Amino acid sequence: MDFNGSHILSIDQFDRSDIDQLFSVANDLEPFSLRKKVTRVLEGAILGNMFFEPSTRTRISFGAAFNMLGGAVRETSEVGSSSLVKGESLIDTAKVLSSYSDIIVMRHPDEGSVKSFSEASRVPVINGGDGSNEHPTQALLDLYTIKKELETQKKTMDGLRIALVGDLKFGRAAHSLIKALCLYKDVSINLISPEELRLPDSYLTLLAKAGVKITQSENLEEGIAEVDIIYMTRIQEERFKNKSHAKKYKGLLSLNNEIYTANCEPNTVIMHPLPRDSRKEANELDSDLYENPNLAIFRQADNGVVIRMALFTLVLGVADQVHMTARDVNWQTSKRH
Numbered sequence: 001m002d003f004n005g006s007h008i009l010s011i012d013q014f015d016r017s018d019i020d021q022l023f024s025v026a027n028d029l030e031p032f033s034l035r036k037k038v039t040r041v042l043e044g045a046i047l048g049n050m051f052f053e054p055s056t057r058t059r060i061s062f063g064a065a066f067n068m069l070g071g072a073v074r075e076t077s078e079v080g081s082s083s084l085v086k087g088e089s090l091i092d093t094a095k096v097l098s099s100y101s102d103i104i105v106m107r108h109p110d111e112g113s114v115k116s117f118s119e120a121s122r123v124p125v126i127n128g129g130d131g132s133n134e135h136p137t138q139a140l141l142d143l144y145t146i147k148k149e150l151e152t153q154k155k156t157m158d159g160l161r162i163a164l165v166g167d168l169k170f171g172r173a174a175h176s177l178i179k180a181l182c183l184y185k186d187v188s189i190n191l192i193s194p195e196e197l198r199l200p201d202s203y204l205t206l207l208a209k210a211g212v213k214i215t216q217s218e219n220l221e222e223g224i225a226e227v228d229i230i231y232m233t234r235i236q237e238e239r240f241k242n243k244s245h246a247k248k249y250k251g252l253l254s255l256n257n258e259i260y261t262a263n264c265e266p267n268t269v270i271m272h273p274l275p276r277d278s279r280k281e282a283n284e285l286d287s288d289l290y291e292n293p294n295l296a297i298f299r300q301a302d303n304g305v306v307i308r309m310a311l312f313t314l315v316l317g318v319a320d321q322v323h324m325t326a327r328d329v330n331w332q333t334s335k336r337h
């Protein structure tokens, strides 16, 4: 695809070479995301960071990524503080905001809303999550993380064995990741969820078409036994018509040190898009795994910044100019890892 000027709405837009291109730019940007170097390549540019649903990582990492490239960020973080509560349409909001910004990131609870918004926008729009539909940048940072974690074990994306666990019905991070995994060869996926929260049929059809081997079950222990990656997810209670129904699924599929040690191969990597629900009744990923070197959740969250930086430089057509204004940081870098 031609990234320059494109909206980034769905993983459907990407083929393997697009992902390779993005990852190569991301690799190049690591000295900047690791705060060893600074660049001003987006000096003067404005990001409209429009979040109409709760977010910590996605909102802050998009903003930080833009700042690290020298650009400025304006943001809305609640529907309640925007004119949408006064009845303004998304179309009008898009027309107005796109004249104040050079690029917009948007998260919204309705499926398809970011696409409609992009159609009225005068600048590129990146989907930061639209309801339970898609979260393409999460999938890109997840893939980048999987690739890097596998590389340390001398494994490749082709031949990947992964278990996706939790709410596969409403989880948009899982939906976008599944689409992305269809681009690789010899992939096998164990889908582990409560029966009522199974992956929707449309995704099963995509997996079948792509020749991905799948198993479906409710059994965590069996499903995680022979995989390279375990991808845990949270029960998406905000997507349930009746929130109290979400309760009965919480705590059914929880990974902790004991279950991991008893069932997994020694190098199985643990991922989660975060936030994990750490309340006692849910606790899908126990904090007793903190010391496990295969717990990649914070490396995964870190990768969100560099992947989003790479996307901004490609969409705004400055990927080959980043180094022109690059210099070492002025301050002492004392980041611990």
Ligand code: NCD
Pocket: 057, 058, 129, 135, 138, 172, 173, 233, 234, 236, 273, 274, 275
């Ligand atoms: C995910 C999301 O918002 O879809 N979080 C994120 O962006 N890292 C996953 C979730 O909320 O469960």
